[in-house]
Amino acid sequence: MAPVTRPTTFPKVVIQRDSDSEQSSSDDEEEEEENGLVVGNDNTDKSQVGFDAKGKGKIPITISLKKVCKVCKKPGHEAGFKGATYIDCPMKPCFLCKMPGHTTLTCPHRVTTEHGVIPAPRRKTCKPLDYVFERQLRSAIPSIKPKYVIPNQVNCAVIRYHSRRITCLEFHPTKNNIILSGDKKGQFGVWDFEKVHERVVYGNIHSCILNNMRFSPTNDCMVYSASSDGTISCTDLETGLSSSLMNLNPGGWQGPSTWKMLYGMDINCEKGLVLVADNFGFLHMVDTRSNHKSGDAVLIHKKGSKVVGLHCNPIQPDLLLSCGNDHFARIWDMRRMEVGSSLYDLKHQRVVNSAYFSPLSGNKIMTTSQDNRIRIWDSIFGNMDSPSREIVHSHDFNRHLTPFKAEWDPKDPSESLAVVGRYISENYNGTALHPIDFIDISTGQLLAEVMDPNITTITPVNKLHPRDDILASGSSRSLFIWKPKEKCEPAEEKDERKFVVCGRAEKKRGKKGNDSDESDDEAFISKFKKSKSKKSNWKLSSSSTKDKNH
DNA sequence: ATAGTATGTAACC
DNA sequence: TGGTTACCCTACTA
Numbered sequence: 001m002a003p004v005t006r007p008t009t010f011p012k013v014v015i016q017r018d019s020d021s022e023q024s025s026s027d028d029e030e031e032e033e034e035n036g037l038v039v040g041n042d043n044t045d046k047s048q049v050g051f052d053a054k055g056k057g058k059i060p061i062t063i064s065l066k067k068v069c070k071v072c073k074k075p076g077h078e079a080g081f082k083g084a085t086y087i088d089c090p091m092k093p094c095f096l097c098k099m100p101g102h103t104t105l106t107c108p109h110r111v112t113t114e115h116g117v118i119p120a121p122r123r124k125t126c127k128p129l130d131y132v133f134e135r136q137l138r139s140a141i142p143s144i145k146p147k148y149v150i151p152n153q154v155n156c157a158v159i160r161y162h163s164r165r166i167t168c169l170e171f172h173p174t175k176n177n178i179i180l181s182g183d184k185k186g187q188f189g190v191w192d193f194e195k196v197h198e199r200v201v202y203g204n205i206h207s208c209i210l211n212n213m214r215f216s217p218t219n220d221c222m223v224y225s226a227s228s229d230g231t232i233s234c235t236d237l238e239t240g241l242s243s244s245l246m247n248l249n250p251g252g253w254q255g256p257s258t259w260k261m262l263y264g265m266d267i268n269c270e271k272g273l274v275l276v277a278d279n280f281g282f283l284h285m286v287d288t289r290s291n292h293k294s295g296d297a298v299l300i301h302k303k304g305s306k307v308v309g310l311h312c313n314p315i316q317p318d319l320l321l322s323c324g325n326d327h328f329a330r331i332w333d334m335r336r337m338e339v340g341s342s343l344y345d346l347k348h349q350r351v352v353n354s355a356y357f358s359p360l361s362g363n364k365i366m367t368t369s370q371d372n373r374i375r376i377w378d379s380i381f382g383n384m385d386s387p388s389r390e391i392v393h394s395h396d397f398n399r400h401l402t403p404f405k406a407e408w409d410p411k412d413p414s415e416s417l418a419v420v421g422r423y424i425s426e427n428y429n430g431t432a433l434h435p436i437d438f439i440d441i442s443t444g445q446l447l448a449e450v451m452d453p454n455i456t457t458i459t460p461v462n463k464l465h466p467r468d469d470i471l472a473s474g475s476s477r478s479l480f481i482w483k484p485k486e487k488c489e490p491a492e493e494k495d496e497r498k499f500v501v502c503g504r505a506e507k508k509r510g511k512k513g514n515d516s517d518e519s520d521d522e523a524f525i526s527k528f529k530k531s532k533s534k535k536s537n538w539k540l541s542s543s544s545t546k547d548k549n550h
Numbered sequence: 551a552t553a554g555t556a557t558g559t560a561a562c563c
Numbered sequence: 564t565g566g567t568t569a570c571c572c573t574a575c576t577a
Contacts, residue, residue, distance in 0.1 A: 070571080071570095071571055079571065079572090080571085080572080081572070086571085086572045087572095088571075088572085089571070092571075095571065095572075104572090165573095165574085306558095325558095325559080350559095350560095351558095351559075351560095370559085394572090396571085396572085397558075397559070398557095398558090398570095398571090398572090398573065399556080399557040399558040399559075399570085399573090400556070400557065400558090400573045400574070400575095401573065401574095403558095423572070424572060425572060432572075434572085457573080457574070457575095458572090458573070458574090476573085476574060476575080477574090477575090
């Protein structure tokens with residue numbers, strides 16, 4: 001592979017050919033040189049173009065015609081989609097499990113039927129409290145696992161309901177068809193998914209990311225919401241009136257170092273408190289009766305770090321769980337909230353997107369971390385030094401996506417079913433789709449991968465209905481309601497009330513922002529309608545062969 | 551069709 | 564410690 005050198009005096013240009021790929025005949029050479037000189041071509045190595053570091057010396061300008069990997073910039077391989085299958089850069093650690101030496105396609109956590117399980121050694125370190133807790137709860141947990149019902153077909157789709165990506169979803173505590181949705185812009189939607197044209201959007205409650213919503217436990221018309229605008233609002237769903245409970249930025253924008261954003265939020269019913277946490281590591285409390293601040297803010301995570309999740313234990317009102325960007329989830333006793341007084345600190349390798357007590361007994365904890373692992377702690381009074389189980393699962397952080405959160409099924413009496421969206425795609429009949437995974441967290445087994453050929457976007461926001469076999473998903477700007485296939489009505493009959501378009505992203509200045517200009521959205525919908533009722537949109541991981549292009 | 555971009559975190563100095 | 568920058572499977576819009 002002799003470099004071809006051009007006879008120039010200053011600076012020298014060296015063309016390196018790609019010896020690995022097809023041998024080009026001399027006829028193509030002129031053309032190839034021109035192509036190679038397009039600096040900025042993604043697959044062209046730019047690293048050697050230019051002068052030396054100080055900009056003085058005359059080093060040769062070397063333009064490589066070798067195809068280089070866009071990830072590691074080395075020749076000999078290329079990362080990216082080959083059709084609907086993504087080929088990883090072999091020089092990087094596995095994109096799924098983050099271990100070196102293999103890529104996603106050959107990752108042992110991908111091929112295994114028990115989806116990426118690392119069972120931790122069983123420990124029996126029962127403290128007296130543990131025995132008491134176990135005995136109180138054991139009777140409520142059936143020994144035979146129920147058959148899981150997986151909502152696996154899109155029954156209602158609310159297309160482009162939001163103009164920005166969806167950040168949170170919340171089912172109504174008593175009205176079965178009502179769901180709330182929040183988006184990155186701060187818009188707050190209330191809709192009936194059996195009558196999707198009947199909807200309400202509140203655009204004035206928050207001015208930026210709506211991070212969390214909770215219904216009032218005492219009045220299911222009232223909803224609390226926490227936003228990156230630094231406020232908590234309380235909205236009456238019947239009147240649409242909203243009041244602000246807290247504003248952490250009363251002085252307005254003074255720059256990013258002082259702007260406070262509210263992320264994690266939960267309600268402690270027994271104490272009548274709204275708990276909310278900010279991006280500087282602090283917990284704030286508001287008394288729901290007086291709507292006034294209760295006590296001082298408490299530093300519960302590393303100073304200056306975002307606290308993204310708060311969860312009150314469903315059984316023991318004094319227990320609070322928090323998680324955040326300092327790589328910890330922490331358990332607190334509400335009676336003693338002080339710096340450093342946490343009962344347990346659950347260490348993770350990366351940012352913890354969510355930490356939830358199990359919904360019925362409150363005795364387990366499930367966390368979702370950006371190290372691509374779902375962690376389970378089986379007993380909150382057991383050994384908290386390490387999780388009882390780690391499940392490798394692709395839910396990487398991406399600045400353009402709402403962070404993934406694994407969610408419990410609130411109606412599963414065995415507290416072992418979880419739902420979580422998947423980042424990496426699967427080649428599904430030639431289309432790259434990102435399924436929504438149902439995982440048995442007691443075994444780590446992947447129970448179902450739910451997908452629809454029309455939903456090609458990643459679905460990081462998922463919630464299971466508290467009473468019905470329904471899954472709600474937020475994928476980019478779209479909302480989807482899934483039901484078990486056998487419970488879905490024939491698709492054609494009711495198509496008209498299943499698709500809603502509104503809230504198109506506003507145009508750039510100088511152009512009209514017009515909701516009637518919805519051609520892209522309508523194309524999406526008609527595609528969806530046409531393909532309805534054609535084929536089953538899901539598969540059981542254990543029974544069907546995977547369409548992986550190995 | 552394709553280039554541009556919004557954007558959060560962590561690694562780096 | 565703070566400021567700068569790289570960044571791998573995005574989802575759009577112009």
